[in-house]
Amino acid sequence: MENVRYEILPEIAKLGHVALETTDLEKSLWFFEEVVGLEKTETVDGVHYLRAWGDFDHHTLSIKEGPEARVDHIAWKAKRREDIGNFANLLREADVEVEEVKAGTEAGQGDAIRFQLPSGHNFEIYFDMEKPAAADPKHKSILKNQPYKAWRKGISPRRIDHVNIGTNTDASVITDFLQEKLGFKMREYLKTPDGNLGAGWLSVTNLVHDIAVMGRPDIKSSHEIHHLSYWSDNAQDILRAADILADQGIPFVGPGKHGISQAMYIYVVDPGSGVRLELFSNGYLIFEPDWEPIEWKADEMAAGFTFWGEQSGMKPEDLTTISAGEPLKSPKKV
Amino acid sequence: MENVRYEILPEIAKLGHVALETTDLEKSLWFFEEVVGLEKTETVDGVHYLRAWGDFDHHTLSIKEGPEARVDHIAWKAKRREDIGNFANLLREADVEVEEVKAGTEAGQGDAIRFQLPSGHNFEIYFDMEKPAAADPKHKSILKNQPYKAWRKGISPRRIDHVNIGTNTDASVITDFLQEKLGFKMREYLKTPDGNLGAGWLSVTNLVHDIAVMGRPDIKSSHEIHHLSYWSDNAQDILRAADILADQGIPFVGPGKHGISQAMYIYVVDPGSGVRLELFSNGYLIFEPDWEPIEWKADEMAAGFTFWGEQSGMKPEDLTTISAGEPLKSPKKV
Amino acid sequence: MENVRYEILPEIAKLGHVALETTDLEKSLWFFEEVVGLEKTETVDGVHYLRAWGDFDHHTLSIKEGPEARVDHIAWKAKRREDIGNFANLLREADVEVEEVKAGTEAGQGDAIRFQLPSGHNFEIYFDMEKPAAADPKHKSILKNQPYKAWRKGISPRRIDHVNIGTNTDASVITDFLQEKLGFKMREYLKTPDGNLGAGWLSVTNLVHDIAVMGRPDIKSSHEIHHLSYWSDNAQDILRAADILADQGIPFVGPGKHGISQAMYIYVVDPGSGVRLELFSNGYLIFEPDWEPIEWKADEMAAGFTFWGEQSGMKPEDLTTISAGEPLKSPKKV
Amino acid sequence: MENVRYEILPEIAKLGHVALETTDLEKSLWFFEEVVGLEKTETVDGVHYLRAWGDFDHHTLSIKEGPEARVDHIAWKAKRREDIGNFANLLREADVEVEEVKAGTEAGQGDAIRFQLPSGHNFEIYFDMEKPAAADPKHKSILKNQPYKAWRKGISPRRIDHVNIGTNTDASVITDFLQEKLGFKMREYLKTPDGNLGAGWLSVTNLVHDIAVMGRPDIKSSHEIHHLSYWSDNAQDILRAADILADQGIPFVGPGKHGISQAMYIYVVDPGSGVRLELFSNGYLIFEPDWEPIEWKADEMAAGFTFWGEQSGMKPEDLTTISAGEPLKSPKKV
Incomplete structure (x- = not known):
């Protein structure tokens, strides 16, 4: 009975954080703290826990030094504490390897699980997370x-918004997994000329996407991250960000406006780690429970990616990605 | 078993529309179509069905002429078609009178139910609603x-946002009903000096509020509407709205910024019906499943209502409200 | 004695208008009235006199049909009525052919003179101009x-801002003429690798430029107009213009921000005449009487032209220009 | 011969700076440097020389500690070096006492003169002023x-804009002096019910006003300053300023939009000195040499002062002023 399946289906509430490793910690911290203007919650065991001024969670970005620049994991907050175990069961039933991450492994965070998408991207699901007040x-x-x-310093976005991951494998395998195992809903997607899914924008919230999955035959790996994104309240804030970045001599792409999501963007690469950051504003929300995913055909994608403004893909640095996969680091297998 | 309760609990997905009756149809249509810039889907049997440029539903505001200015009902879209019947059952079990509204009673809308809050406010719940393309x-x-x-004309907000209702009875009776019967979550609230709930901001979406309930000893009725609200993408759009309204000689309150919701506002009264419209932008979203409602004490409410800008309550027209209740008009009792 | 020279030197107060001829009057009027949102003062003898909502002069753009798309003349308002005659004398002394244009030749305008820059660009200088109220x-x-x-319709800029003219001859001959004969001050300029003036931005007002002169070996004529420009109050207005243009399917370049002038831009071509329009906002003003012109070297011009955003020159239509010269049409030689 | 008069008439180019004395230096510096975000050029002999990021002059605001909060002088830059002497002669011919201020008396500044308006307001005129690069x-x-x-810190306005002075004497005596002796042009003015000049907005630049003069029977002195003003590029910057001020707990009036000048405003009082600062954006420019001053009658002044938004005069602190006169401090009489 379908209702029974629904009854026990655990749910994801929101994107939680991105755990970044950088080869140049000082430069990455300068970029994310001074230029972007994130706040530091605390530093524990060499991990710097950051968040935006409107983020409630203990951190939405963690940064530590490592031998290579990579995203260790992308973390999601479940709707209920018991969803952690239920997700573990459901994933294991589907032959997904699940690791347990004990409370405190990440500062501020309770028990969690980690696993990989079929593409090898590392995901984490947690429920408990401290919501500390400003340290100062x-x-x-x-x-x-x-x-x-x-507005204390730098670009000063309000909150984390979404992640965009890429794979040189079949993107639909990932989007199917996200929908069937994790409860994401497809909101907009690109259909390739041969009828396949080229890219998908999915969410569990009213945002158009909490995650985008891009099929990218041009990259070398199955588990890359194209960008993480922070949100600002106003389109003009994106222009202000352009002023700040340009006057720091930091190259970026944009400003522009996506057709898909209808949101304003700037893409800028952290000079420390090479991870790409999207500064993001405006766009629409989806409240419809019977939303029909918007299909964009190949010949519509010019407007889909760039309704107006400077297009992605015009500059060499547009193609860079860093890994969001590699072997999971968490110690204990359940 | 709690899960079983959850399984069958029907859910509301979003605010749908406000059904307005006006004593001066021409003036109300001029205000909402020319000044505010809503689009007309169609006119059926003297009812003008309007929506904003980014609204997907057939209508988010309907206007017809009537002997007195009032809101006939406030409508909500359920998450699933079967929620309509389940809500009817659940409400009847709680001794709430439920009327059935057949598909087509409102243009574009499927089967629905109507009932009253304990305060007498008329609510409607529907699921099926056409999502027509622009007529022209x-x-x-x-x-x-x-x-x-x-941006075709006038202020040109993107979409409907929320409603704000008032009562001279105990506001907590309404907010309890909204939470227990309809699944709303309390997001922020005002605690009065004597420890009661003075006002509550609640939502079923990631918005801080889809509905606000104000305890208002200063009004004469238990079932008033203080305002309905349309959303614009940028704070500057609210300033542009101020230019447009001021140059039409239409009085308004604002611009200002609420502490509660952190949103920009202008309040302006439809000169036809006297219903108040809030033009709204910015603010925050709540993705937290474990959100702790924000409590504002009486001595904090100055910042809660008006973080900055022109305050509500400074002008005589700030106190006007119109009824959002009165006997239900729909014909057939289930 | 230098003071004596100064005493009699006539002065230009501001850019007045651009007189456009188009091969597709209907399309040009649609573009400038409906899309850009200029207001029509009146139509006299097939000439449509337009201005922005904040322009005081009778017109800042006139449009009439003609056998080829061209700018008939660029007009400037003198500081005093007697400057018209004094400019005529001064120009004739410099062997510049000066034509007299009788009051009423252009609707709303008093006596004027017309003459050509050394490049062949047609200029007009007038003093008297009606400042009519809105016709409706x-x-x-x-x-x-x-x-x-x-905000009545379309993009709705406030006022005319500047013109940008191009020549395949030595740009410094034009900028010298503008400075020596007409009193313009050089504000910023481009120095080419061989030490010549590549382009200059000059003004008689506190604006950084009322006119820019571009040395353009890539074009075929000595007297082209690259664009005329209208000003909006806010950077976000330029983004709103982008929305409007993109949704009309009208291609454009931008948004971006110039280093020179520090102003936001969009470039869009009138589909009727092919004349380019710059939508313009922000930037700085020059109040300094002892302003040292800013020199930009060739290797600094990337930031000079485009501090950030979509660059000019990326699309084929960026190179189009139309003539702003050709034989003067005004009848009587003084 | 009128031309001869014109030939020798010295001219003012722009507002230069305001010299402020405060009773709480630390608090005033915190306000202007940290909250407003002005940059410090240097500190010399206890005088802190500040300017905005887009100001070219060595300073546009100087602050030093003093026994009472007051503005020592308001300074204007002349168009030519010889205008200093010519102004001195012209003023002395009119029986105005003129003091000479030697180069270096103020850091960065050349020879200057100081004198008083008939109301006792202290003015300074200089020509030479260093335009140093950023110290850091x-x-x-x-x-x-x-x-x-x-955008380095705080509100971060671009440049100084204007001053607004008040007097309990006849305001027209001041505006006549500004026009006849100093070359200001009347741009807009308030006519009182009895036909007198109630207030005037005057400029020597294309701004609507470099100075406003308010007849204020409600104040006790003939030579007060109501506010100095700094300019931001965008209306949204004023809203961002509101966020910053409100979150610092600093009270302010606004945001609102003046009818006169059409500019957005916030008024905030320096908690150190009590001087009022207007944060200012948008508005119009006057390029017309034949501008007819706009007359606002008493019954039009509601819209003149506040086209929309929070009105001046609603809060007790709106009435505060500090002196901009008192005996001139500069040592040597010419």
Whole structure:
């Protein structure tokens, strides 16, 4: 009975954080703290836990030094504490290897699980996460619903928004997994001329996408991250970001506006790790429970990717990606 | 077993529309179509069905002439078709009178139910709703995910956002009903000096509120609507709205920024019906499944209502409300 | 004595208007009135006199049909009525042919003179110009210092800003003429690798430029116009213009930000005449009487032309220009 | 002969700076440097010389500690070096006492004169002023026409804009002096019910006003300053300023939009000195040499002062002013 399946189906509530390893810690911290303007919650065992002024979770980005630049994992918050175990069961039933991550392995975080998408991208699911106040009381907002003062330094986005991952394998295998195992809903997608799924934008929230999956025959790996994204409230904030980046001599692509998602963008690469950051604003929300995914055909994708503005793909650095997979680091197998 | 309760609990997906009756149809249509810039889907039997350029539903505001200015009902879209019947059952079990509204009673809409909150506010729940393309192909956006071109005329907000209702009875009776019977979650609330709930902001979506309930000893009725609200993408759009309204000689309150919701606002009254419209932008989203409602005490409410800008309550027209209740008009009792 | 020279030197107060001839009047009027949103003052003898909502002069753009798309003349308002005659004398002393244009030849305009720059660009200087109120009282602003309501339709820029002319001859001959004969001040300029002036931005007002002169070996004529420009108050207005243009299917370049002038831009071509329009905002003003012109060397011009955003020159239509010269049409030689 | 008069008439080019004395230096510096985000050129003899990121002059605001909070003088840059002497002669001919201020008395500044308006307001006129690069190379913009990086900290306005002075004497005596002796042009003015000049907005530049003069029977002195003003490029920057001020707990009036000048505003008082600062954006420019001053009658002034938004005068702190006069401090009489 379908209702029974639904009853026990665990759910993801939102994108949690991205765990980044960089070969140049100082430069990455300069970029994310001084230029982007993220706040530091704390540093524990060499891991710097950062978040934006409107992020409630303990961290939405962690950065530590490593031998190669890579994303160790992308983390998602479940809807209920018991979803962690239920996700573990459901994934194991589907022959997915699941590792257990004990509370405290990441600062501020409770018990979690880690596993890989069929493409090898590392995912983490947690439920418990501290929501600490600003470490420095002077940085605290007087608003009771806002962790930090906005506009303290740099670009100052409000919150984490989404991740975009790439694979040189069949993207539909990933999007099927996200939909069937993790409850994501397809919102918009690219159909290739031969009728396959070229890319998909999926979400568990009212955002058009919490994650995008790009089929990318041009890259060498099955488990790359194209970018992570932080959100700003206003289109003009993206222009202000352009001013700040250009005057720091940091190259970027944009500003432009996507057709898909209808959102404004700038793409800029962290000079420390090479991970790409999308600065993001505007766009639409999907409240429809009976949403019909929007299909974009190959000949419509010019407007789909770039409704207007500077296009991705015009500069050499547009093609860079870094790995978001590799062997899971968490110690204990369940 | 708790899961079983969950399994059958019907859910609301989003705010659908507001059904307005006005004593001056021409003036209300001028206001909502020419000044605000809503698009007309169609007119059927004297009911004008309007929506914003980014609304997907057939209508988010309906306007017809009537002997008094009032909101006939506030409508909500359920998550699943079967939720309509399940809500009917659940409400009847709680001794709430439920009327059935046959498909087609409202243009574009399938079967629905209507009932009253304990305060007498009329609610409607539907699932099926047409999502028609722009009637005039020249008004259609070239974007596949956007019904109309933006910026065709007037203020041009993107979509409906929320409603704010008032009562001179105990507001907590309404917010309890919304939470227990309809699945709303409390997001922020005002605690009065004597420890009661003064007002609550609740949602079923990632918005901070789809509905706000204000305890208002200053009004004469238990079932008023303070305002309905349309959303614009950027704070500057609210300033542009101020230019447009001021140059039409239409009085308004704002611009300002709420502490609660962190959103920009302008309040303006439809000169035809007297219903208040909030033009709204920015603010935050709540993705947290374990959100702790933000409590604002009486002495914090100055910042809660108005973080900055022109305050509500400074002008006589701030107090006007119109009824959102009165006897249900739909014919057949289930 | 230098003071004596100064005493009698006539002065230009501002850019007045551009007189455009188009091969497709209907399309040009659609573009400038419906898409750009200029207001029509009146139509006299087949000439459509347009201006923006914040322009005080009778017109800042005139459009009439002609056998080829061209700019008939670029007009400047003198500081004093007697400057017209003084400019005529001064120009004739320099062997410049000067034609007299009688009051009324252009609707709303008093006596004027026309002459050509050494490059063949046609200039007009006038002093008297009607400042009529909005023809339709409903379009009139309630503000006493603003001719029309803003935001009535389309992009809705505030006022004319500048012109940009090109020549395949030595640009410094033009900029010298502008400075020595007409009192323009050099504000910023491009120095070519061989030490010549490649382009200059000059003004008589506090704007960085009322006119730019581009040395363009890539074009075929000595007297082209690259673009005319209208100003909007906010950077976000340029993004809104991008939305409007993209959804009309009208190609454009930008948005971007110039280093020179520090202004935001979009370039879009009138589909009727082929004349290019720059939508323009932000930037700086020059109040310094002892301004040292900013020199940009060839290797600095990437940032000079495009501080960030989509660059000019990326699309084929970027190279199009139309003539701003050809034989003067005004009848009577002084 | 009128031309001869014109020939020798010295001219003012622009507002230069405001010299502020504060009773709480630390708090004033915190306000202007950290909250407003002005840059410090240097500190000499206890005088802190500040400017905005787009100001070219050595300073546009100087702050030093003093026994009472006051503006020592308001300084204007002349168009030519010889205008200093010519202004001195012209003023002395009109029986105005003129003091000479030797080069170096103020850091960065050449020879200057000081004198009082008939109301007792202290004015300074200078010509030579250093235009130093940013003291810290890391704060320097890569743009050759911009002294500092924008957006380094705080509100970060671009440049000084205007001053607004008040008097309890006849305002027309001041505006006549500004026009007849200093070459200001009346742009907009308030006519009182009894036919007198209530207030005037005047400029020597294309701005609507470099100075406003308010007749204020409600204040106790003939020579007060109501506010000095800094300019931001975009209306949204004023909203961002509101966020910053509100989250610092600093009270302010606005945001709103003036009818006169059509500019956005926030008024905020320096908690150190009590001087009022207007944060300012948008508005119109006047290029017309034959501008007819806009007259606002008493019953039009509601829209004149506040086209929309929070009105001046709603809060007690709106009435505060500090002196901009008192005995001139400069040592030597010419």
